[in-house]
Amino acid sequence: MxxxxxxxxxxxxxxxxxxxxxxxxxxxxxxxxxxxxxxxxxxxxxxxxxxxxxINGEGDHTRLFTHRADVESFNLECLGRIKHPLHSFNTEYSGKESDIENFKKHAPIPGVIQLKKDALVMLRQNDMEGRWVNGSLGRVIKITDRRLEIQLDEGGTVDVEKEEFTLLNADGAPIAAAKNFPVSLAWAITIHKAQGTTxxxxxxxxxxxxxxxxxxxxxxxxxxxxxxxxxxxxxxxxxxxxxxxxxxxxxxxxxx
Structure with a gap:
């Protein structure tokens, strides 16, 4: 056949x-x-x-777009509807500048993570304790400088701390790193960055x-x-x- x-x-x-x-x-x-x-x-x-x-961003689901500009516009539109205060967290990068610039194009987290209480977010790493997987969705219920409290769609509340993402070279050695909360706004995401998620x-x-x-x-x-x-x-x-x-x-x- x-x-x-x-x-x-x-x-x-x-x-x-x-x-x-x-x-x-x-x-x-x-x-x-x-x-x-x-x-x-x-x-x-x-x-x-x-x-x-x-399509209006009020449900607990994610819209996939082909272009990053559409993703950023839709996420900011949905975030702007929430009346709670805005919190911004800068991603900390390390490595050669050329490697960092390359990593920024492909890293699962943005250079600045903007959050509000009740924001829809996606977890961007598998949890070592198995509490969530890359692609799990949830709502932010508490924000501090060191920790996020997130109500998962699958049920349960989890505390999320900042984690490090690494870029590896052809030999498997880390050449760049990015550290921040392992989340991104989840009303929208590019198809490219959705790879690996469920x-x-x-x-x-x-x-x-x-x-x-x-x-x-x-x-x-x-x-x-x-x-x-x-x-x-x-x-x-x-x-x-x-x-x-x-x-x-x-x-x-x-x-x-």
Whole structure:
């Protein structure tokens, strides 16, 4: 059976998966398979109140965008609605300046973490004690200079202290470090920085998808179809790398 003929499952980092009933070659599927189109359309609520819930930032879920500017704008908009005082925490960096600048582009935490009581945040590290995983969501209920108290969506309250993130070179040696609370505002996040996370609920804006495989990376962050809302999607947003497509066709040809 070829890859084109076989079904696929979107699988999270925690091995939870759900069938999309779409062949692995999503691009070909959406061009030729009405069932694939119907599947993706089913993740877009038709009722206005459901649509508003998913996109206005009032629910306990995260919106995934392709571009950082959209993420920053939406997070600040949602944070601005909260009437509590603003707290800012500067990330402390160490290492060569060139390595630090590179790390800033890829680190899971920003250069300045802005928080308010009741802010929706995402934990950006796995907890050594297993209390949360990278991608867990929660609400900030207390803020001090050394500690955050967070009410997790999964239940329970945890104390979170500042942690260090490191950038490794090709030999696995640390070349840069960033220290701050291991959280980020979670009303929105880029698809790129969502890699490695597991989300129970999320909405995905694919209107500006520009990289091959970007849609699949985004969709595979969620644990099940009940927690997924796809907004502003079109067939043009889902495409594969031409070299991958060529390799794929060569494998199919060998099987025939």
């Amino acid at each position: 070829s890859f084109i003929e076989s079904g696929t499952k979107l699988q999270s980092r925690e091995k939870r998966s759900f069938p999309l009933k779409v062949p692995n070659d999503l691009t070909l599927a959406l061009r030729a398979n009405p069932k694939a189109l119907a599947t993706f359309n089913s993740f877009t609520p038709t009722r206005q109140k459901d649509y508003i819930y998913w 989300l129970s609920k999320m909405s995905v804006d694919l209107s500006k998808a520009w990289e091959p495989g970007q849609a699949y990376v985004a969709l595979s962050r969620v644990g099940g179809p009940g927690g997924l809302f796809v907004e502003n999607w079109s067939k043009s947003a889902i495409f594969a790398d031409p070299q991958v497509m060529h390799f794929h066709r060569s494998l199919v040809a060998r099987r025939q």
